[in-house]
Amino acid sequence: MITHSPAETRALGATLARQLLPGDVLVLEGDLGAGKSELTRGIARGLGISGPVASPSFTILNVYDEGRIPLYHFDWYRLSGVDELYDMGLDEYLGGDGIAVVEWPSRCPEAIPDNHLLVTIIPIDETTREILWTPRGAFRKIEEGIL
Numbered sequence: 001m002i003t004h005s006p007a008e009t010r011a012l013g014a015t016l017a018r019q020l021l022p023g024d025v026l027v028l029e030g031d032l033g034a035g036k037s038e039l040t041r042g043i044a045r046g047l048g049i050s051g052p053v054a055s056p057s058f059t060i061l062n063v064y065d066e067g068r069i070p071l072y073h074f075d076w077y078r079l080s081g082v083d084e085l086y087d088m089g090l091d092e093y094l095g096g097d098g099i100a101v102v103e104w105p106s107r108c109p110e111a112i113p114d115n116h117l118l119v120t121i122i123p124i125d126e127t128t129r130e131i132l133w134t135p136r137g138a139f140r141k142i143e144e145g146i147l
């Protein structure tokens, strides 16, 4: 999939959200400024979360409870390691009753459940992004036709 603006990336996230189920884990790969948080904002809108969706960089996890399904938005950029997740009990939010979205999964790959949807965001130019979906483990196929 190709998007040509942040708004298009959010729209894609909102459409994707309609196919998501409780317990789903989405792993977002992409460099700084690729658009991981923009996509997550779209997912939040698609779940019926109306307030602002900030980057959780300084909190590791932001929880949004007001939508169709709870959204657990992780950003592991500043995570020191898996111990920090376990110490705070945050691992419980991966594959629980809500949808977990993880930015910077590479900081702690051992905490990622085997079954997840890998989303890769590749900047093509200033406003263009290529977005790829790869189901991992037993994660079901996402129908791109309706995205």
Ligand SMILES: Nc1ncnc2c1ncn2[C@@H]1O[C@H](COP(=O)(O)OP(=O)(O)OP(=O)(O)O)[C@@H](O)[C@H]1O
Binding pocket: 003, 004, 005, 006, 007, 008, 009, 030, 031, 032, 033, 034, 035, 036, 037, 038, 039, 055, 103, 126, 127, 128, 129
């Ligand atoms: N097609 C596009 N899709 C998404 N973002 C875009 C697009 N075109 C331009 N942008 C810009 O790219 C930036 C994406 O920022 P965003 O915070 O979503 O990145 P991120 O991947 O979450 O980065 P970080 O690793 O710092 O958390 C924004 O400034 C946005 O306006």
Ligand SMILES: [Mg+2]
Binding pocket: 036, 037, 038, 055, 075, 103
């Ligand atoms: Mg981000």
